[in-house]
Amino acid sequence: MSTTGKEYNEMTKKASPPSPKVMDILKAFLIGGLICAFGQALNALYTMAHLSETEVKAAVPVTLIVLTAILTGIGVFDKIAKHAGAGTIVPITGFANSIVSPAMEFQAEGRILGTGAKLFTIAGPVIAYGCSAAVVYGLIIYIFGLY
């Protein structure tokens, strides 16, 4: 009697080691938290340097993006992210890495159809659905604002 797809699915589940979830969550929390704390420290630093509130709001993410781009470029970011998971993906660092990594990867196909076309392969869906969500959210606020 040969194994059915359903039976094999069960066998595969048993044979496949699960991700170490507790450790993954802990590392994501610690490294993600560190990045956010670092962002907060930058915020304080820029405020102390007498930047206006609007300028601080721009300067902090820009700093994080530049640092991520550098770390991605020198091949360090993915080694941190391997441990951090969501801890590096969720903050703006994840967004920066998702743009810089394809930009580097697809240089071989040229500046336009390589780097240019592939720049947003990972971040593209985030931008598209992020903007769509913003529209829906804006509409809800607008409708509630009518009454």
Place this chain on the structure above:
Amino acid sequence: MAIRQGRYTLNLTTRPSILGNAAVVGKTEGEGPLSAEFDHIYTDDTLGEISFEKAESTLQREAIIRALDKAGKTPADIDYILAGDLLNQCIGTSFGIRELGIPFLGLYGACSTMALSLGLASVLVDAKAANFAVASTSSHFASAERQFRQPLEYGGQRPPTAQRTATAAGASVVGCSDPNKPCVEAVTFGKIMDLGIKDANNMGAAMAPAAADTIANFFTDTATSPADYDLILTGDLGIVGSQLLKELLQKDHNIDISRNHTDCGLLIYDIEGQDVHAGGSGCGCAGSVFNSYILRRICEGDLKNVLLVATGALMSPTSTLQGESIPSVAHAVLVSKPQNVS
């Protein structure tokens, strides 16, 4: 001349020999446990080329040239080259061998390509359709990542069932029977099997049913059992796939291979130390392990006969995105020690 034995197996009566073989690998593979076995280890995974695809082509060409050299042959002596790789339209192979001037039979068997090419090359030589034929294959970690997964520097996590595509190439030169060289006795080409696994990060599980089917067919056709072989060597099932293969063979066919089975994906890396999750994969995994460590042991008579069962997952990034399951195939080649070696 090949005689069909049972339903699926070809008995190669003239016993074609593997006259020369070579394996070249990248840095990570060169740092693994088989480091001393390879013909050459590249410390730079670009191999000095401007793209990883070109690097893979160079890798495969280098394996072929070295295998030819060890067999004492030149490209002009070779009647056919049977080869393939993982890249779209098999460009790793075709760009790598375009300067060699050998009639080319391009093969796509994903990671089963080493057994597929070696099996077909042996059948051609056995049928006297070729005096000499080359079987080769390659894979490259970086070219496979960019085609099948994410950019190299993307900061993602991989599950424990994922395998690492080996940066490696292997080549064999097959010719008429030579008593001082290992010979190919039989070949079983496999059917496509699909038990519905959809997870492209668990290819060992997707491929195990194909390996189980081909191995069971081989034993039925030849009326032999695992005890008749020194080693049953699967291609790249890794930890998860190897476990599932043993379970499937036991459950469906009452065949126990636990005593003499190993997997190229388990041999090529130090699984824990090199952080490769479930092991190695890629055409070059079976290609390089078989054409170095395994053939050396066969030549020395340390292994008297080895059933190489290379396995291939036949999905593409498109089929995965469309939610399809992963069809797989496995081909078996029985290789025996040289007649003059006791």
